[in-house]
Amino acid sequence: MRHQSLIPLSHDHHHGLALALRCRKQALGQLRPMGTRGLQERAREVQSFVETDLKPHFQAEEEALFPLMRSLVPESQQILEALLKEHVQIRESVARLEEDPSLGKLLFDLGDLLERHIRKEERELFPLFESRATPAQAEKLKAEIEKILAVRHRK
Template sequence: MKRHAALVPLSRDHHGGLILARLLQKDAPPYKGLPADLPGKADYAVKFYNEELIEHFHSEEKIVPLVKNINPRLDELLGSVLEEHKILHSLFRDLTDHADLASKLDLLGKTLEDHIRKEERQLFPLIQDTVGTETLDKLQHLLS
């Protein structure tokens, strides 16, 4: 499904998030130009979180008031996504404690990947299918 222009900026951000998610998982292949050791991956993850993901989550959360109370399934997904944001914030903050770092990185990578896939495969298509053109225009203005 082609992404509506209002949601394109959020989808574009997901590319970097998916690379990070895969990098952090135990079975990750090496990525050219990205760290290969656990402390390097943790530092990269925290930097990416601080410089990219916090603002990305904030942008996603800004759209919630415009799209909630339109469809029960959409409301359910919104609640789930917002709860996942809280979990992800906690997982990123937990990386400062390097005990069992491999497991923490793997859990974070899998959680982040699942979260992004849910948004791309379920949330964004449902938004496009259920909200009207006027709301999509408002979203586009809000996110630009």
């Protein structure tokens, strides 16, 4: 069972995994409409997911969860560095959706990266948090994450 404090992030992960799969299927020509039109539709779907969901999600991880992990679990340093590097890579790939001539490859690679990133957080980072955080720390994190994600409801 996912800890309550992490449920909003896990909820985003669920959507992210579904989108990652659609990106790869689109790139492989397994989703209609095929060809450039379908690829552009997927690219727009990614951009809107990033604007409304992923930006605040990354912010909640980078400003709340990761700093807490760093102080709570010193040995998580390596995985946190890898995750932060992936955030940069994901942001760079998304920025390239506008002009990249090989949209199919870009969407495939982005879907692959997004999925690997989410699985790393769900399978490695979150269990590490759940095994070390005290109820008070988890409660505090829950409030911080909710505060950052609240920006979604103000739109």
